[in-house]
Amino acid sequence: MAEPSSTRAGRRSGESTARADILAAAREMFASNGFKSTSLRAVAAEAGVDVALVSYYFGSKHGLFVEALEVPVDPAEQLTRAATGPRSALGTRMITEFTGAWEGETTGTALQGLLRSIVNDPGRSNAFGEFASHRMVPLLSEKAGVDLDTARVLISCVFGMAMVRYLIGVPTFAEMSRDEVIAMYGPRLQLIVDADGTVSP
Template sequence: MSPRRTGRRPGNPDTRESILAAARAAFAERGFDATPIRAVAAAAAVDPALVHHYFGTKEDLFRAAMAIPIDPAELVPRVLAGGRDEVGERMVRTFLGVWDSPAGTAAVALLRSAVSNQWTARLLREFLTTQILRRVVDRLDLDPAEVPLRGALVATQIAGLAMMRYVIRLEPVASATPDTLAATIGPTVQRYLTGPLDGG
């Protein structure tokens, strides 16, 4: 008698792909917050319980739909661990750690696609906004009215750094050490997070 298998069953590949296709379309059209699991299930013509069975939470489904090999829930605590005034530097260092790792290959491919594909750009925007930046800024006790602008400004720095270092490969940024980039770009990210926005 063969040993009994444990854990989540792999399921039907066609069903999984149908769910992922429906999820990508829904997240791109509605955004992460406005996309309930039941809407994805309806579009894929499956029971919502099956979506949970294959993918777990909505966050897990979103990450699978985008083929992101990282879990923001594991990264954000690293950014927030320590003093409030060093969040910008830790954010740059954490992002570089991901992009410089094997997981960064998928991230670079996604970034390249987002430049020329509006659908992918919307997904990437949703991922950065809801899964990473929101989780950081919500812990910094900021003026709620300033949060959208602060998050968007941080995104310009992080996305710009990724584009110059990994896609365009602009020197000396492309070959600079993570310590150098964290020390030089981190203060700008910090100002966008917690500094004055009126130029004062």
């Protein structure tokens, strides 16, 4: 089946360049407009391609975002895995899942670099901040059966730990082993979960 053709006159976006053109347009638009306000149609128009071609390559706005920001592990998939299982161990599963990726042999360096770029680049900070607000928080709330405020607190705790451990290198955090981090944070995150009054269906 042939790929959709470009609809913008004077712009070459054939098979060899269309994907790169879409990613370049997406990076610019996510940085300037944020996640929520960026549509696939707008990215397609900026890249000079049919909107169907964006879906063909990336599937969804979520998929496009993950590739545009070069996220080596999809944080939404991490949250889904963490939320799968007994609610009584959600705190431990969350810190285990995220530290596993941040310290992983194949993903750790790239993810720590991503965190650093988010802090230092206002465009990336805006894009990731909106992704966290409009994708990650609602997803955790839905999958884990907690309210939005609880989901916000849980995510802020996990990412706050990442900042002081991996980016700033605060000794009291950076000198701990991963097992020690899990042992410290798991039960305390669970206290936040247990204080949530949401009744799962």
